[in-house]
Amino acid sequence: MVLIIIIVLALINMVYSYEPVQPIPQRIEYDREKAELGKLLFFDPILAKDNRTSCAYCHDLYTKCGTDHKPVSNGFHDRKGKANALTVFNAVFNFRLFWNGRAKNLVEQIYGPVQNPVEMNMTTKEVEERLNNIPFYRKMFKKVFGTNKIKFEQVAEAIAEFEKALITPNSKFDKFLRGEIQLSEEELEGYKLFKKLGCISCHNGINLGGNSFQKVGVLHSYPWHEYYPDRYQITRDEFDKNVFRVPSLRNIDCTYPYFHDGSIKTLEDAVQLMAYYNLGFKLSEEEINKIVAFLKTLRGELPEILKGN
Ligand code: HEC
Ligand code: HEC
Numbered sequence: 001m002v003l004i005i006i007i008v009l010a011l012i013n014m015v016y017s018y019e020p021v022q023p024i025p026q027r028i029e030y031d032r033e034k035a036e037l038g039k040l041l042f043f044d045p046i047l048a049k050d051n052r053t054s055c056a057y058c059h060d061l062y063t064k065c066g067t068d069h070k071p072v073s074n075g076f077h078d079r080k081g082k083a084n085a086l087t088v089f090n091a092v093f094n095f096r097l098f099w100n101g102r103a104k105n106l107v108e109q110i111y112g113p114v115q116n117p118v119e120m121n122m123t124t125k126e127v128e129e130r131l132n133n134i135p136f137y138r139k140m141f142k143k144v145f146g147t148n149k150i151k152f153e154q155v156a157e158a159i160a161e162f163e164k165a166l167i168t169p170n171s172k173f174d175k176f177l178r179g180e181i182q183l184s185e186e187e188l189e190g191y192k193l194f195k196k197l198g199c200i201s202c203h204n205g206i207n208l209g210g211n212s213f214q215k216v217g218v219l220h221s222y223p224w225h226e227y228y229p230d231r232y233q234i235t236r237d238e239f240d241k242n243v244f245r246v247p248s249l250r251n252i253d254c255t256y257p258y259f260h261d262g263s264i265k266t267l268e269d270a271v272q273l274m275a276y277y278n279l280g281f282k283l284s285e286e287e288i289n290k291i292v293a294f295l296k297t298l299r300g301e302l303p304e305i306l307k308g309n
Contacts, residue, residue, distance in 0.1 A: 020195065020204040023174035024090065024250070024300060030164045035305060037144050038162030041155060046130055048120035055113065055159070059088045061306055065254035066166065071262030073119070081118045083229040084262035089303070090250050092164045094210035099229040099260045101213060101245040106160035124152035131155065168251060168300025176297070183297060190294025193287055198279050207248035208298065215243045216259070219280035229260055253296045267292050 041047065045054040058068045066087035073081045083099055091097060096104060103109035113119040114127060131137045131150045141150045144158065173191075175181045183191065194200055203209045213231055216222045224230075224241045231240035244260055258264040264273060271291050275283045283291070 019177060020200050021173075021177065021208055022206045023177045024093075024167050024169040024171070024206060026169045027304075028092070028164060028167050031161055034144050034158050034161040035165045036162075037140050038158035038160065039305065040140070041159050042162055046134075047114060047122065047127055047155075049122050049126075053120055055088075058085045058113075058119070061088070061166070062302075065089055065168075065251045067255045069256060071257050081116075082227045083260055084257065086247065087251065087255050088163055089166050089168050089300075090207055090210075090248055092167065093205075093207045094245065094248065095212075096245050099244045099247075100231050100234055102234055106163050107156045110156040110159055127155060128152055162305070165305040166303045168303060171250070171300040172297040173294075174300070184293070186290055186293040187297050188294075190290035190292070191297075193291055194294055197275065197283075199274065199291075202246050202278070203249050207250055209246040209248045212246055213243050214246050214278075216277055217242050218278045220277050222277050225261075249295060249298055251299050253292075253299060267295060271295075 042055045042059075045051050045057070048054065048057075058073045059066045060068060066089040068085045070085070072083055073085045086097075086099065091109075092106060096102070097106065097109040098112065103112060111124070114122050114124070128150055131141075137150060138148070141154060142148060145154050147154070172181065172183070172187075176183050182188075194203075202212065202214045205211045222242050228242065229244075231243040232238075234240075253267055256265065256267065258267070258270040259273075264270045268288050271288050272283055275281060
């Protein structure tokens, strides 16, 4: 009996290892108490100078899959930013954060928006002062971290712990990968095209992206502007113009508009542009529809930490 189980597990493992995409784990380990504190902070505009722009203002978790559905975000006093809001869902699986990968992990990332003049426009000191003035937060931080004084590092740690919990498992595609269900013929053909055409060379792994830096405009050059949030901003190397951390395609039908500047409204257009600029050819309408049908199977469940309230 045990032997049979071992053989079955080994077989399942073999099947998975042949697929270039892995399902999102159904559960992830995190510190529930710390994450619940992080959740309060994520929704609290106290972290922003104008007392209005909470993290959730640009990362709507309940109706917009962790984005704001604007081409580029506007934050503090409606100042316009330069980048399309990336989703916070499944961000824990990305090897670097932000379009140009300038943050190494979720904790480091949080220093970005809080201090960004077009986002929350605060200093870490101001955040500490505000929170330390609120008995409720003092009590909560004491409970979670065991200290009497709230420090920004703890704020970042708590929010990052909450973000860790923001995974969206059990999409139709993941159930297919686990052998639980079949895809429709159109969806399956879309997945096959996605692999055959080469989309998979950049969009692979657990997030179908999020694990490498790649250029947009590999085969046909793509327009460039100096304000784009690309790798060039960090390295000043000509080659890095229009090089981005590949975005994840998880929940992609719900994270529109597309591309770093939010200039692409529909998934159909995003797919066509990708094929043209990065693979060098135009797709037929039928091919696009199939790929889009496949991409729609990547919509996962609401993270467990958001359910029930
Ligand atoms: C004013 C809108 C705005 C606010 C407020 C905001 N963000 Fe963002 N967020 C963005 C935009 C835009 C990006 C992409 C910026 C870039 O890559 O240059 C982003 C990127 C991110 C990413 C990176 C995701 C990835 O896959 O790389 C994370 C994580 C994130 N934000 C979390 C937060 C947290 C936590 C807060 C609150 C402390 C917050 N954001 C506040 C707009 C906002
Ligand atoms: C050479 C690497 C590469 C290949 C091949 C590639 N992509 Fe992309 N993909 C990227 C990069 C980089 C971006 C970010 C582009 C930007 O923001 O300007 C992206 C963005 C996208 C987006 C928009 C994501 C978002 O959140 O805005 C979609 C959808 C997409 N790709 C689908 C595809 C499909 C479908 C194919 C195959 C036809 C494909 N990609 C081939 C690298 C690649």
